[in-house]
Amino acid sequence: MATQLAPCQAPHWARAAAPRLASRVAGVALLALGGxxxxxxxxxxxxxxxxxxxxxxxxxxxxxxxxxxAPLCSERVAEGLEFPWGLAFVDNDTALVTERPGRLRRVDLRSGxxxxxxSGLPDIDARGQGGLLDITLDPxxxxxxxxxxxxxxxxxxxxNGTSVARATLAAGGQRLEELTVIFRQTPAWVSTKHFGSRLVWDTQxxxxxxxxERSLPEPRQLAQDPHTHLGKVVRIDPDGSIPADNPFAAGQAGAPAVWSYGHRNIQGAALHPESGKLWTVEHGPRGGDELNVPLAGRNYGWPVITYGEDYSGAPIGEGVTARAGMEQPIYYWDPVIAPGDxxxxQGARFPDWHGDLIIASLSPGGLVRLTLDGERVSGEQRLASGLGRVRDVAEGPDGALWALTDxxxxxxxxxxPGME
Incomplete structure (x- = not known):
């Protein structure tokens, strides 16, 4: 069932004095609707x-x-962002937001x-789906x-190709210093599509x-080649070196940085707060968006197996959805949700949602909420469709959900919650 979206009645700083009470009231309303x-x-x-x-x-x-x-309310805290992509909270009052054309900005969360x-960003290719993508803060x-x-x-x-750089945010937050590229996807390709890319820290x-996997028919085949970085999850140390327990760390059976392979275009990822496992959500073809828990060294099938079909209506490859040695997604969507992050x-604002997975949707838009029973999906809800295309969703330090519209x-x- 969908949940309605309405404007919040007052700016959030006017409500900050009593968030716990408001959360308890909202919780009663949610429980009354059946939990x-x-x-x-x-x-x-x-x-x-x-x-x-x-x-x-x-x-x-x-x-x-x-x-x-319970109905949701929305507050447009900051506007005028051009295709924002990634979000990181510096503290209760400040966030950093990437814009795909190649800009990084600070946002004052009190005033918007x-x-x-x-300044100080690397050279960026902002054509097509490319540009400045995700951001994460050092632990x-x-x-x-x-x-x-x-x-x-x-x-x-x-x-071009997806790269990762680290830098130091100078005092005052106006420039980046000591920028170093720590990872470069190889091989590079002439393509403006399917760059990924999310950044997630594990517990170590x-x-x-x-x-x-760069989308085109030729490079997509390399998603099945563990010696390349196309269509992969990679796992690196903060300086770009290779963890000793990576599945192909020795470099003989695959590229040392590779964690899992056979992916299409993963634009959403999060670490499970209890298991510590990485969960990902990736764009499928027409139909076939996938939710996975990528395990070390495993093959997730693209483009040999997939749900859905090509944009032409033709099957992908042989049109099969299962094959020995290839992992099944724990959930898939057909029609798609076009997932972002x-x-x-884990917060208290939505007490009945604790532990639920919230996914950004580009099409049809809004958010998708999943309840889980271990590593299986037990229920689904569509939320906040009035937001349109949502690229990123995150829980803020205040326990609210924050979204970037694409x-x-x-x-x-x-x-x-709408009662707040």
Whole structure:
């Protein structure tokens, strides 16, 4: 079931004095609507693009629809962002936001004021789906002021590829210093599509980087080659070196940085707060967006197996959805949700959502909420469709949900229970 979206009645700083009480009130409303009780029918989405395909196990697709929860309210905290992509909270009052054309800005979360573009960024190829992509802060950011950026980097001969750079945010937050490229996707390709890319820290201080397979028919085949970085999750140390326990660390069976392979275009990733495992959500073809828990050295099938079909309506490869030695997604969507980033909700603002997975949707837009039973999806809900295309979603220090809308005049939006 969908949840309605309405403007918040007052700016968030006017409500900051009593968030816990408001959360308890919202919790009562949510519980009154049935908590986690599941309806039997799935979320209404229209027919699948590949109706002859069948899930490999129960509730791998079209899980039961969750009952409608309390209305959400939205507050456009900052506007005038051009195709914002990644979001990182520096503290309770400040966030950093990337813009795909190649700008990094500070946002004052109290006033919504945007800084001038922060200087010192690397060379960025901002054509097509490329540009400045994700941002994450070093786990020890308060001490070392380091941050990490993923971006489409121009390479020799008109080629490009996803790269990761780390830098220090100078005092005052106006420029980056000591910028160093710590990872470069290889091989580079002449393509403006499927760069990935999300950055996620694991519990040991390693950095996961998700990488697209560059979309075109020739490079997509390299998603199956573990010696390349196309269509992969890679795992590196903060300086770009290789963790000794990576599955191909020795370099003989695959590229040392590779964690998992056979992916298409992963633009959402988050670490499970209890298991510590990486979860990812990736764009499929027409139908076939996937939710995965990528395990070390495993093959996730693209483009040999996939749900959905090509944009022409033709099958992908042999049109098969399963093969020995290739992993099944724990969930897939047909029709697609065109996923952006995702987060496991842990805050108190939405007490009934604790542990649920919240995913940004570019099409049809808004957010997708999933309830989980271990590593299986038990229910699905569509939220905040009025936001349109959502590229990133994150839980803020205040326990609210924060979303970046993917538009030429994009916004940073704060979402709260409607009673607050």
């Amino acid at each position: 986690d009780a599941l309806a039997q029918a799935p979320v209404p989405t229209g027919p699948p693009n590949a109706p002859e395909q069948r899930p490999a196990f129960a509730a791998q697709a079209r899980a039961p629809a969750l009952p409608a929860s 004021t945007l800084s001038a573009p922060i 020890d950011f308060e001490r070392n002021r380091r941050l990490y950026l993923s971006y489409a980097e121009p390479r020799e001969g008109g080629k 201080g390693h950095l996961y980087v998700t990488l697209g 995702m987060t496991f909700y 538009a030429r005049d994009g916004a940073l939006v704060r979402l709260l």
